[in-house]
Amino acid sequence: MVQKPVAKVVKTPVAKKKKKPAIKKKKNGFKKFWKLGIEEYNTQDFDVGPDAELIVKEGNFQYNIFDIVKKYGTSTEIMFPTVIENRVRDLIETFNAYIKVLGYKGKFFYHYAMKVNQNKEFVLPAVAEGANLEVSSANELYLVKRMIEKDKFNAKIRVICNGPKTEKYISLIEELKSKGLIVIPIIEDETELERLTKFKGEVGIRVNLDIKVQSHWDKKFNRYGFTEEELLRIGKIKNLSVLHYHISKQIENVQGIIKPLKRALSLYNQLREKNPGLDTLDIGGGAGVPFEKKKHFYTGKSLIAQIVKTAKRECDKLGTKHPNLIVEWGSYVAAPAQITIYKIIAEKTVGNKGNMKWYVIDGSFMNDLIDTWAIHQKWHVIPVNHMNSRKLEKVWLAGASCDSDDKYTAGGTYIMLPRLSETDELYIAVMDTGAYQDSLASHHCLLSSPAKLIAQNGEIKIARRRELPEDVGKLFGW
Numbered sequence: 001m002v003q004k005p006v007a008k009v010v011k012t013p014v015a016k017k018k019k020k021p022a023i024k025k026k027k028n029g030f031k032k033f034w035k036l037g038i039e040e041y042n043t044q045d046f047d048v049g050p051d052a053e054l055i056v057k058e059g060n061f062q063y064n065i066f067d068i069v070k071k072y073g074t075s076t077e078i079m080f081p082t083v084i085e086n087r088v089r090d091l092i093e094t095f096n097a098y099i100k101v102l103g104y105k106g107k108f109f110y111h112y113a114m115k116v117n118q119n120k121e122f123v124l125p126a127v128a129e130g131a132n133l134e135v136s137s138a139n140e141l142y143l144v145k146r147m148i149e150k151d152k153f154n155a156k157i158r159v160i161c162n163g164p165k166t167e168k169y170i171s172l173i174e175e176l177k178s179k180g181l182i183v184i185p186i187i188e189d190e191t192e193l194e195r196l197t198k199f200k201g202e203v204g205i206r207v208n209l210d211i212k213v214q215s216h217w218d219k220k221f222n223r224y225g226f227t228e229e230e231l232l233r234i235g236k237i238k239n240l241s242v243l244h245y246h247i248s249k250q251i252e253n254v255q256g257i258i259k260p261l262k263r264a265l266s267l268y269n270q271l272r273e274k275n276p277g278l279d280t281l282d283i284g285g286g287a288g289v290p291f292e293k294k295k296h297f298y299t300g301k302s303l304i305a306q307i308v309k310t311a312k313r314e315c316d317k318l319g320t321k322h323p324n325l326i327v328e329w330g331s332y333v334a335a336p337a338q339i340t341i342y343k344i345i346a347e348k349t350v351g352n353k354g355n356m357k358w359y360v361i362d363g364s365f366m367n368d369l370i371d372t373w374a375i376h377q378k379w380h381v382i383p384v385n386h387m388n389s390r391k392l393e394k395v396w397l398a399g400a401s402c403d404s405d406d407k408y409t410a411g412g413t414y415i416m417l418p419r420l421s422e423t424d425e426l427y428i429a430v431m432d433t434g435a436y437q438d439s440l441a442s443h444h445c446l447l448s449s450p451a452k453l454i455a456q457n458g459e460i461k462i463a464r465r466r467e468l469p470e471d472v473g474k475l476f477g478w
């Protein structure tokens, strides 16, 4: 029969080679299943290794995440400075490319919003790629002062100062200004307007645009800045060079950024009548990150193209000078630069939910990933090992604190993870944790914060070791 010789052929080396594509296809299948290797999802550097373990690439270096957590333990954050560098570089290059191609006359300035992540390992790579800074408090500005004192910055770096201007904050602004730094306070209310008439440099002013967009933030209660009418009534503002607004974070579609931009350009045009020195529009933060890896999400490139096109078209229509453009995108740059790894330490059945399980992690959502709880953030969660498992379980995740709110239910649905009984041990990675979670972190039930590792140039450095009981006790006066 025909079949027999074919079966024999399979044993020859040539036939073995033929089998290879099948294995490769399977592997790519798992890569696809966990939504890795996809640029729109910011997972282009993630892959499934030959042992079904999570791999993160940095150029031609690569990190086996399972090996790393076996060595350093969990809970652990792993931060990739290269991601910050690449995202800042791409962002600046893309803006400049569209400015050139479209014949836009203003300049572009990127300001890294420090409040998104103030860790040195986040800020310095951004600065190294040409980021300016945006600070939201005197304490953040104090970090800038320390960097200047160490001669870390060239004199051209620009710092935008948002947030309530206490006297301490204003005197630090004045001190840094007198040292030659370009530091631009943004006026947010009447008191600051009055106080900053004494300031000797450029100032900006913040408008609270009367506009709603799809995002995480309830705009009804926005308390920052002046209304459009108030600004037009004030008229002339001493040394005004920047008009600033910040609509929200995690804006869900491009129109949510373009609509306020149009409105602000019209205001910019009107304010220029009495303030000819006004030459810059700062559109704040808000560019989103595809946390969920589900819906189609806009890319940075398409967003930037729309911003420059809109600015040019509207200004030409109004017959006004093209403003310099500032963006203060924080999450966009920082979120994809970090992952948080936990070990699954127990499994429990979910009360009356039939086939659902709780997986308990060796860390805490309430402490380490507080947006899970605060704004119902949805995360992309993947296994770190056993990535080729076909026996999956529908699970909710529970934190190890004593609090019933310490959980992640993916918004009431579930996530899929390998069945625990099929694994010797299971680790998971929560992706895109680089924005906001660090400075909001807490110590409920006195759990230790995750260790923080930096992965760069193929090497792992410990930026913050895991807290010992005595470290945590100290925080509470023991």
Ligand SMILES: *Cc1c(COP(=O)(O)O)cnc(C)c1O
Pocket: 113, 115, 116, 134, 136, 162, 246, 248, 249, 250, 284, 285, 286, 287, 328, 329, 330, 331, 332, 435
């Ligand atoms: C928080 C904040 C940002 C950063 O916002 P993202 O949405 O993370 O980009 C930028 N500008 C201001 C004024 C902010 O308050």
